[in-house]
Amino acid sequence: MRSTRQLIILILLCLGFAQSGRAQTLALTDGTIIDGNGGAPIHDGVIVVKDKRIVAVGPRASVSVPAGARVVKLEGKYIVPGLMDANVHFVSWPGWEHIEFLARYENNFDGLVEEAAQVALKYGFTTVFDSMGPMDPLMRVRDRINRGEIPGSRMFIAGDIVGFRAVFTTSASMEAATPAFQKRINAMFEKNGGPDLSWKTPDQVREEMTKYVALGVDFVKYGANGDGRPINSSTGEENVLRFTPEQQRAMVEAVHAAGKIIQTHQESAEGLKSVLDAGVDMAQHCAITHASRISDATIQRMLDKKFYCGTQWRLLTDAEKEQVRDNKFLGSDADNGKEHVSYNLENEVRLIKAGVPLLVSTDASVLDPDITAAGGFVGTPLGEGEFLDMRAMHQRGMTNMAILQGATRNIAAAYHKLDQIGTLEPGKMADLVVLDADPLEDIENIRKMSLVMKEGSIIDTAALPLHPILTSPEAANPGAVRMK
Numbered sequence: 001m002r003s004t005r006q007l008i009i010l011i012l013l014c015l016g017f018a019q020s021g022r023a024q025t026l027a028l029t030d031g032t033i034i035d036g037n038g039g040a041p042i043h044d045g046v047i048v049v050k051d052k053r054i055v056a057v058g059p060r061a062s063v064s065v066p067a068g069a070r071v072v073k074l075e076g077k078y079i080v081p082g083l084m085d086a087n088v089h090f091v092s093w094p095g096w097e098h099i100e101f102l103a104r105y106e107n108n109f110d111g112l113v114e115e116a117a118q119v120a121l122k123y124g125f126t127t128v129f130d131s132m133g134p135m136d137p138l139m140r141v142r143d144r145i146n147r148g149e150i151p152g153s154r155m156f157i158a159g160d161i162v163g164f165r166a167v168f169t170t171s172a173s174m175e176a177a178t179p180a181f182q183k184r185i186n187a188m189f190e191k192n193g194g195p196d197l198s199w200k201t202p203d204q205v206r207e208e209m210t211k212y213v214a215l216g217v218d219f220v221k222y223g224a225n226g227d228g229r230p231i232n233s234s235t236g237e238e239n240v241l242r243f244t245p246e247q248q249r250a251m252v253e254a255v256h257a258a259g260k261i262i263q264t265h266q267e268s269a270e271g272l273k274s275v276l277d278a279g280v281d282m283a284q285h286c287a288i289t290h291a292s293r294i295s296d297a298t299i300q301r302m303l304d305k306k307f308y309c310g311t312q313w314r315l316l317t318d319a320e321k322e323q324v325r326d327n328k329f330l331g332s333d334a335d336n337g338k339e340h341v342s343y344n345l346e347n348e349v350r351l352i353k354a355g356v357p358l359l360v361s362t363d364a365s366v367l368d369p370d371i372t373a374a375g376g377f378v379g380t381p382l383g384e385g386e387f388l389d390m391r392a393m394h395q396r397g398m399t400n401m402a403i404l405q406g407a408t409r410n411i412a413a414a415y416h417k418l419d420q421i422g423t424l425e426p427g428k429m430a431d432l433v434v435l436d437a438d439p440l441e442d443i444e445n446i447r448k449m450s451l452v453m454k455e456g457s458i459i460d461t462a463a464l465p466l467h468p469i470l471t472s473p474e475a476a477n478p479g480a481v482r483m484k
Contacts, residue, residue: 310361
């Protein structure tokens with residue numbers, strides 16, 4: 001399969017469909033088109049691409065190949081929309097928690113973002129949404145990609161999770177860094193949306209959010225709850241609401257007034273209910289509510305609003321597979337708040353069965369080899385992490401079509417981008433992935449890529465990333481002094 005893939009790319013590069021040339025018309029024929037809308041696949045399909053966009057798509061009997069178009073026959077192949085991830089971190093998380101990572105890359109976050117954007121594209125993720133990271137480096141690389149100066153996934157960014165102290169969240173990390181270093185790093189992440197915001201009145205919150213959106217972010221994410229298990233009165237606040245209902249509504253109103261969407265991080269059932277009350281557009285890792293069970297009423301409200309939910313699911317153990325198979329869960333909220341009780345898996349299965357629209361949403365990043373080698377929680381690897389997330393969704397009962405839509409159409413709809421991306425339809429960006437096998441038969445086939453196209457350009461995935469840092473051989477196997 002690799003030789004076939006390389007031959008297709010070589011032919012198309014020679015025909016002028018590299019990133020430097022988009023003037024000709026291209027017709028992809030003979031393949032099976034899975035357009036992302038959920039209908040039956042189009043066998044013996046044709047997709048016509050001109051410049052950056054799709055101009056026609058359908059069965060051969062109804063779509064004519066324009067005279068002079070370059071034709072690429074894809075017999076036995078499957079064409080799906082360009083993949084997406086609704087929640088990534090292109091400056092590696094949990095790298096932020098490690099002083100040496102921050103010190104090593106303080107002056108090259110741009111390089112890390114560029115590398116990650118190219119790794120994502122290499123794996124077929126033509127669009128990603130970065131929901132937490134240092135705003136200025138992310139915006140600079142986003143804009144360079146949009147101008148065509150460098151290859152990379154199309155990026156939409158939020159900057160910090162509003163209300164969070166992004167970095168130096170523990171006394172140990174604060175003691176390990178000088179105040180000057182802490183101030184510089186925190187300023188790169190937080191702008192005017194750090195934890196001090198929770199002290200302000202709703203009117204002040206509205207004003208600060210108006211300023212924040214004006215900095216150039218594409219969407220906003222705020223922390224309705226905190227992060228981490230409660231340890232004492234000052235550490236861990238996953239079940240504690242950061243903002244009053246009035247403050248949350250003020251944030252939503254300010255962001256909507258600027259024509260942007262707003263989403264949340266929350267880790268309790270009441271936190272999830274509170275963001276629905278506030279009028280947010282979507283939420284990340286909705287099912288992760290730990291020792292609190294999402295109520296039936298909350299799930300119904302999510303359905304009524306067509307509320308989109310990011311997922312962040314790990315692979316199941318054998319015991320958990322039996323739970324899902326037998327549908328054996330706690331089944332009520334009687335055990336809310338009890339130590340060592342988790343409703344997460346039950347919530348996930350209930351959301352799937354209810355039909356809440358779910359998204360591939362991984363928290364993935366390019367991982368630092370030093371952090372990976374240290375063991376413990378090291379984060380989710382970009383590329384591989386998304387495919388594992390899809391497998392985990394299947395383990396919990398999602399159909400392969402629903403999973404594919406969770407990585408394409410649903411994400412575009414959640415972020416109000418469906419008019420441009422997310423499905424294979426005339427007028428939309430020519431973002432697509434050609435697969436060697438049918439993903440509707442086996443979702444693992446999503447890995448078997450022959451070709452990645454973004455905006456009508458064939459991507460030379462073998463060449464990415466162009467300037468490896470965390471993925472470089474030197475970073476993985478450093479000498480006496482690590483240079484990257």
